[in-house]
Amino acid sequence: MYELKSVTQTYERRGQTVTALDHCSLEIPDNDFIAIVGPSGSGKTTLLSVLGGMLAPSTGEVLLDDESLYNLSIEERTALRGEKIGFVFQSFNLISWMTACENVQVPLMLCGQSAEQQRERAMELLDRVGLADRTEHQPAELSQGQQQRVALARTLANDPQVILADEPTGNLDSETRQQVMKYLTEFHDDGRTIVMVTHDQETAAFAKRTIRLVAGVTQELNIADAA
Amino acid sequence: MKIQSMIWKELWQRPTSMLTSLVAVTLGVAALVAIQNIIVFSEEKIAGDLESLGANVLVLPPSVTLQDYYSADMHGHTMPEEFVTRLALARMPGVENLAPKLCIEATVDSIPVTLTGILPRSEFQAKTTWQGVGMFTNAVGTDRGCCATGIDAGDDDPNSLATTRTIQKLGERDVILGPDVAAQLGATTGDKLNLLGEDFEVLTVLPATGTIDDGRMFAHLHSVQELSGAGPVVNVIEIMACCEDAAGSLITNLSAELPDTRVITIAQVVETQVAVNGLMSKLSWVFFSILLLVGGASIASVMYANVTERRKEIGTLMALGASRRFVTRMFLGKAAILGLAGGFGGFAFGTILALILGPQLLDVSVQPMPQLLAVGMFTATVVAVAASFLPARHAAGLDPCLVFNDA
Incomplete structure (x- = not known):
């Protein structure tokens, strides 16, 4: 379970203090599916970075399974990220010079699995996202939808407890968007927690809860509001 | 991966x-x-070049430069043979052997050859004034703990020229051939060669040493001086000194004894x-x-x-x-x-x-x-x-x- 306790994040920009998150408190139970919506610059990505253990908040506390993320050292947080958190990015962030299979192998390599184990697991995951015949293709040889599916397979590689998705359908057409959301829903149904930042109401509709973020302040929307 | x-x-x-x-x-x-x-x-x-040279001190005419070192005895400059006598009489510590040389160009059957006049050790011993010196009959440096071995004065083998740079005996009409020049002339031991208008007998053909000596002929210094008309002169006096210490102090003594010469030690060449x-x-x-x-x-x-x-x-x-x-x-x-x-x-x-x-x-x-x-x-x-x-x-x-x- 995730818990944000009065998290504030401020930046200094050209001598001015910008507040990205303003005493933000949020509870995300296990196996929740949250969509975070809001205008540009409202702090959505900052919230995702804080949840991902990549940006220490100025004040407040972030707990994951009752463990304070930012009381851990950088190396411990990195290890925890590799173990419990998966990421999905708007622009997929695949490594351009690696094949689909190698891209999926990366998280497995980072957690020390053998080359055989990595490859076996990568093939299994690519098969799951319908890319068993594209395993040796580089990202440039794949469509946008296929690239996002490789990225989804990579996200699942270490069987993360939480998936943080940053505009996962932002670069996709409507058909591919549906496909990607179907996979994310499947991952949620597997028991994972999903926190998704999106601009798109249709995409947000796949979530169980929607949080609106305005000027760094969270507001829980009911389903009717979100629609 | x-x-x-x-x-x-x-x-x-x-x-x-x-x-x-x-x-x-x-x-x-x-x-x-x-x-x-x-x-x-x-x-x-x-x-390797220095080792093949044999001598570790050279006495050269003053006009010879260091650059002429490798062709020291073919530079065309001469100095009186009397310098050899002076050196022998000086009894300088560390001197193990003296080898004066005179090199000239000659022809054998119209084939150009380099003829080197050398002085056999018997000549030194024959001269009464030098016998008192005892040079080349005693191991000069051994009493100073300098030389481990002296030149073996009793070695009559003419092939010793190839290794020790000296020879015990050499007749006035004997000639020793380097292997290259022997092959060029098609000559072997016992053959007669007409050289400078006189007949010479081939005493031996030296084994190959890989040095310039392989392409040379060696005859008695006095015969070369006489027949070439050069007179009592030499191009170079090669000195085999006992060791570095002797050679180091020797150069000062040599320069003092023969001020009109250029004395080069291997140390100088090597140092340069x-x-x-x-x-x-x-x-x-x-x-x-x-x-x-x-x-x-x-x-x-x-x-x-x-x-x-x-x-x-x-x-x-x-x-x-x-x-x-x-x-x-x-x-x-x-x-x-x-x-x-x-x-x-x-x-x-x-x-x-x-x-x-x-x-x-x-x-x-x-x-x-x-x-x-x-x-x-x-x-x-x-x-x-x-x-x-x-x-x-x-x-x-x-x-x-x-x-x-x-x-």
């Missing part, structure tokens, strides 16, 4: 920048290897050559350092560019669980590969250069020196890794939040 295979694969994604750095490192190592290689074998050749080699060696390290610095700067620049280019990739790896240590290793590993490859390439290129240029430019035969491979690879790797340290640290310190779309 392992970090090594990842580094290797990434290396080939940007071949131009990689090759630029590699060439810079390779050139640095190649310069060192080529110059060091030539220097080492040049020193060996000089040592060693100084030149030392300078070249130092220069090669200077080239090596400069080129490696350029290579290092090039690698640092390429690495910084690489980090900038791969910011998103690095951020993604960090988001996926890559530690700072892993990112640092990724860049330092790449640098190590460049260093090792540059070191190996530089060794190969430098060795080939030395193999080609050594014989052509300096008449030195060169062999590969494996120890330079170790030096080249180690230094190039250290420089490449050191140059990449800051870029690697920079990469490891990147903010992983940059992976997000609007970061």
Whole structure:
């Protein structure tokens, strides 16, 4: 379970203090599916970075399974990220010079699995996202939808407890968007927690809860509001 | 997949920048290897040349320069033979043997030959005034603990000329042939040769020594002086001194005894050559350092560019669980590969250069020196890794939040 306790994040920009998150408190139970919506610059990505253990908040506390993320050292947080958190990015962030299979192998390599184990697991995951015949293709040889599916397979590689998705359908057409959301829903149904930042109401509709973020302040929307 | 295979694969994604750095490192190592290689074998050749020369002190006419050293007895300048007598009478400590020579050009059956007049030891012993000296019959240096072995005065074998530079007996119409000139003239022991209008009998054909003596004829000094009309003169007096200590003090004594001559010790020649080699060696390290610095700067620049280019990739790896240590290793590993490859390439290129240029430019035969491979690879790797340290640290310190779309 995730818990944000009065998290504030401020930046200094050209001598001015910008507040990205303003005493933000949020509870995300296990196996929740949250969509975070809001205008540009409202702090959505900052919230995702804080949840991902990549940006220490100025004040407040972030707990994951009752463990304070930012009381851990950088190396411990990195290890925890590799173990419990998966990421999905708007622009997929695949490594351009690696094949689909190698891209999926990366998280497995980072957690020390053998080359055989990595490859076996990568093939299994690519098969799951319908890319068993594209395993040796580089990202440039794949469509946008296929690239996002490789990225989804990579996200699942270490069987993360939480998936943080940053505009996962932002670069996709409507058909591919549906496909990607179907996979994310499947991952949620597997028991994972999903926190998704999106601009798109249709995409947000796949979530169980929607949080609106305005000027760094969270507001829980009911389903009717979100629609 | 392992970090090594990842580094290797990434290396080939940007071949131009990689090759630029590699060439810079390779050139640095190649310069060192080529110059060091030539220097080492040049020193060996000089040592061999000096060894084949036999004598370690030369007394030359004053107008002969150091540059004439290797053709010391073919320079055309002469000095009185009386200098030999003066040296013998001086009984200088450390002098083991004297070998005066007069070299002239002659012909045998219209074939041009170099005829060297030499004085057999029996001539010294025959002269009453020199018998008191005891030179060449006693081991001169042994009483000073200087020479381990003296010249064996009892050795009558004419072939001793090839090894000791002296001969015990030589008749006035005897001639000794070097193997090359014997082959050229088709002459063997016992043959008669017409030389300077007189018939000479071939006493022996010397074994090959690999020196200029292989192409020469040797006759009695006085016969050469008489028949050539040169008079009682010599071109050079070769002195076999007992050891370095004797040779070191000897030069002062020799110069004092024969002020109108030029006295050259092997030590001087060696010191001059060693100084030149030392300078070249130092220069090669200077080239090596400069080129490696350029290579290092090039690698640092390429690495910084690489980090900038791969910011998103690095951020993604960090988001996926890559530690700072892993990112640092990724860049330092790449640098190590460049260093090792540059070191190996530089060794190969430098060795080939030395193999080609050594014989052509300096008449030195060169062999590969494996120890330079170790030096080249180690230094190039250290420089490449050191140059990449800051870029690697920079990469490891990147903010992983940059992976997000609007970061």
